[in-house]
Amino acid sequence: MSLRKPPLDGIRVLDLTRVLAGPWCTQNLADLGAEVIKIERPGKGDDTRGWGPPYLTKPDGTVSQEAAYYLSTNRNKKSVCVDIATDEGAQAILNLARSCDVLVENFKAGGLRKYGLHYEALKAVNPSLVYCSITGFGHTGPYAEKMGYDLIIQGMGGLMSITGEKDDMPGGGPQKAGNAAADLMTGMYASLAVLSALFERSRSGQGQHIDIAMLDCQIAALGAQNLNYFLSGKVPEREGTGHQNLCPYQAFRVRDGSVIVAVGNDSQFQSLCRLLGRPDLARDERFLTNTGRVVHRKALLPTLEAEFLAFGRDQLLSRMERSGVPGGPINDISQVHEDPQVLAREIRFRMPHSHGGEVPMVKNPMRFSDSPVTYRKAPPLLGEHTEEIMAELSQ
Secondary structure: OOOOOOOOOOOEEEEEOOOOHHHHHHHHHHHOOOEEEEEEOOOOOOHHHHOOOOEEEOOOOOEEEEEHHHHOOOOOEEEEEOOOOOHHHHHHHHHHHHOOOEEEEOOOOOOOHHHOOOHHHHHHHOOOOEEEEEEOOOOOOOOOOOOOOHHHHHHHOOOHHHOOOOOOOOOOOOOOOOOOHHHHHHHHHHHHHHHHHHHHHHHHOOOEEEEEEHHHHHHHOOOHHHHHHHHHOOOOOOOOOOOOOOOOEEEEEEOOEEEEEEOOOHHHHHHHHHHOOOHHHHHOHHHOOHHHHHHOHHHHHHHHHHHHOOOOHHHHHHHHHHHOOOEEOOOOHHHHOOOHHHHHOOOEEEEEOOOOOEEEEEOOOOOOOOOOOOOOOOOOOOOOOHHHHHHHHOO
């Protein structure tokens, strides 16, 4: 079967973003086939180029100036150095925007207006332009002028209040997610918004402005926790690895580590009880249904915790697999990339880098049968494509 072109082949994106939420969005667009022109400050570039160690090591053994953080979010892009604070630089961006389908920026709300690069100005020269603004708090409301960073948004948006152990437990207290969850979720929402606007443009012929706020995205990503609060009036609490609406659905200590047990229905709970040699628990009226187990979790969990300590990790996981009880190990990142399923999916791969060696990458998880994601170029050196793009503008 002959493959079709990538989904966004022929789409051109002007990328005025840096750090994570914006670059995550534009890397998605680039992986989907769009030409992404990343505008960077001369001499310094994206802040994340220096967010190391670790840095990429060159073939000669010397350490480059390309930090892992930057490399993780800028694949398939072209780097162009432009000082937009100068009249010449601002005009170059304006000229580029004439030939682009999408512009993504994450300056402070209204920050590009002083350079004449706000939405209204670019719409005047390119009415079909999809212009996506990513900020901490959006373009309206009392916080519109505030700067937003991932940790701040995780705290303000409620994620930290439901992440971590209870205050009275060892290590208790609010915790941030182990990655930049607010930034990454915002980048994903922005990607979806841009694609939706492009689809709508195919009907109307018109572009539009997209206002993406990190705080909005974090609150939306609380998912069922919002409705738990709306319907009960009770503020959700931290449950460690536990689940507000399912039980047992958490990590349990075993003899040599921990195992995740993810019971999603009553029949799975019955299987778990038989596996543990405690069929009496499945007959207990308090625990017959998930609702009962959630209500009476304080009575159930200590009993289960004691039973799990009789097992080793691999022994328990094997028995759970045979019994149809969902669960799994808690892998560190090294173990993740050694897992046979991960290896079979070939998630880790390498791309040739302009330094002459290769850089390890993680594949985009979007897999298409006939118009696949493409991996055309490793994250670019600072200003690597400035001459190419500027020569195009001069034609």
